[in-house]
Amino acid sequence: MKTLEKNEIKVLIDNNQIEQKIKDIADILNNKFKDEEVYVICVLKGAVMFAAELIKNLKMPLKLEFIRLSSYGSGTVSSGKVNAVDISLPDLNNKNVIIVEDIIDTGHTAKFLYDFIHMNFKVKSYNFVSLLDKKIRREVNINPDLFCFQIEDKFVVGYGLDIDGYYRNLDYIGYIE
Numbered sequence: 001m002k003t004l005e006k007n008e009i010k011v012l013i014d015n016n017q018i019e020q021k022i023k024d025i026a027d028i029l030n031n032k033f034k035d036e037e038v039y040v041i042c043v044l045k046g047a048v049m050f051a052a053e054l055i056k057n058l059k060m061p062l063k064l065e066f067i068r069l070s071s072y073g074s075g076t077v078s079s080g081k082v083n084a085v086d087i088s089l090p091d092l093n094n095k096n097v098i099i100v101e102d103i104i105d106t107g108h109t110a111k112f113l114y115d116f117i118h119m120n121f122k123v124k125s126y127n128f129v130s131l132l133d134k135k136i137r138r139e140v141n142i143n144p145d146l147f148c149f150q151i152e153d154k155f156v157v158g159y160g161l162d163i164d165g166y167y168r169n170l171d172y173i174g175y176i177e
Helices: 015-033 048-056 108-120
Strands: 009-013 038-044 062-072 078-086 096-104 125-133 146-150 155-157 173-176
Touching: 015 048, 015 125, 015 146, 038 048, 048 062, 048 096, 062 108, 096 108, 108 125
Parallel strands: 038 062, 038 096, 096 125, 125 146
Antiparallel strands: 009 173, 062 078, 155 173
């Protein structure tokens, strides 16, 4: 794929909006957990910028873990099949778990994670937090517990989201027409 010109990416959500919504989500989680320990599990690679900003605003004791899943092949369409690239986790039994994801699109990845956690651990609490919720594309009956923005059916890049590995470093969320 050729790289896009900056003017081919239209701003959907600017950096100030993103950072404010992340602070709002952090406030909700801070009130919910107060001084309880949580395990924040970041889904790589797309959620890394969201997770980094979120944990800077969390006040409770936390441990950060990473897993790597993929449901996109090359290009702009989800394959619908979740590939568990690396899903090694510590013992989460009786722990508060916050899954941090970049986007819930078809819902297959979110459902895979929910099933994986609940089949392998008896967690104290489970919270799925997503930067974006693209509910219009949902194929699986699952929703985030918290999300920053609900978006239309646009292919988005930036703030961790990519196309063929590019544009994760944009400090805003843009879309490609």
